[in-house]
Amino acid sequence: MxxxxxxxxxxxxxxxxxxxxxxxxxxxxxxxxxxxxxxxxxxxxxxxxxxxxxxxxxxxxxxxxxxxxxxxxxxxxxxxxxxxxxxxxxxxxxxxxxxxxxxxxxxxxxxxxxxxxxxxxxxAAVRGHRAKIVCTRKTRPGLRALEKYAVRAGGGSNHRFGLDDAILIKDNHIAIAGGIRPAIERARTCAGHLIKIEVEVDTLAQLEAALRLAPDAVLLDNMTVDDLRQAVAMVAGRAITEASGRITLDTVAEIAATGVDLISVGWLTHSAxxxxxxxxxxxxxxxx
Structure with missing residues (x-):
């Protein structure tokens, strides 16, 4: 490394x-x-x-x-x-x-x-699967660069460093915008050519709606293992897939086996x- x-x-x-x-x-x-x-x-x-x-x-x-x-x-x-x-x-x-x-x-x-x-x-727990372990913005104030560096030292990868790295449309953004379509369309009008757009979805129906608008990545939040497996099949390589939500050492291998690209884990930085x-x-x- x-x-x-x-x-x-x-x-x-x-x-x-x-x-x-x-x-x-x-x-x-x-x-x-x-x-x-x-x-x-x-x-x-x-x-x-x-x-x-x-x-x-x-x-x-x-x-x-x-x-x-x-x-x-x-x-x-x-x-x-x-x-x-x-x-x-x-x-x-x-x-x-x-x-x-x-x-x-x-x-x-x-x-x-x-x-x-x-x-x-x-x-180590996801070795043999394609999934990368990534950290989040759930870091201690003032120590983000250090904690994200430590994640890299442990063999993981970094998610965005701050709000200015990328556009990540979460549930509250969708609620205020009035839906996935207006949220993504508004984001796209403001995104520069190097800015990626990721959208958070909680259900397979939301994922289907998001995929029609071709985001760069989809955050599959708190989905069951069966739903994650179906989600990966639905995406079929058209976007990066990220699993997130209460992931532990006991559950991460099963989640990786669904075929997701990324597994984001907040506790690596906020409470390890x-x-x-x-x-x-x-x-x-x-x-x-």
């Missing part, structure tokens, strides 16, 4: 904001009181659970922004699978800075690795559990 890292210019404002939130008005009172200023240490980021890593660049940036004298060595890059006890990276340098940055670094790394791990489990990662001391040496 080829995973392109996010540019540092995108990451730095987020990490700075997180560090400033933690440092508050007086800095790290505990560490500054207890740890000698000249004390140096080596620590390691260690996986406590099996999973997939994402966010190592953010963790490393958190350490560097607190003290540029911290030296880091990455053992397991984003997208790598890890097992419990495996070392992900090591950090060497001023101990005060290491402890001050620890929580911010781990917050990013644990959260994003959780997103990647959840995605990898869904990708973290991957447990800790910072352990490997070596302590005073006054180097």
């Amino acid at each position: 080829h995973l392109t890292p996010l540019p540092a210019i995108m990451l730095e404002p987020l990490v700075r904001a997180a560090l400033l939130e933690d440092l508050g008005r007086a800095g790290d009172l505990t560490t500054d009181a207890i740890v000698p200023k000249d004390h140096r240490a080596t620590t390691v980021l260690v996986a406590r659970q099996a999973g997939v890593i994402a966010g190592i660049d953010l963790a490393m940036l958190a350490f560097r922004l607190v003290d540029n004298d911290l030296a880091m060595s990455v053992e397991r890059a984003d997208g790598s699978k890890v097992v419990p006890g495996e070392i992900i990276a090591s950090v060497t340098g001023p101990a005060r800075a290491m402890l001050t940055a620890e929580r911010t670094a781990l917050n990013f790394l644990c959260h994003l690795s959780g997103n990647a791990t959840a995605t990898a489990s869904m990708v 559990p973290i991957l447990d990662i800790g910072l352990d001391y490997a070596v302590l040496a005073s006054g180097e």
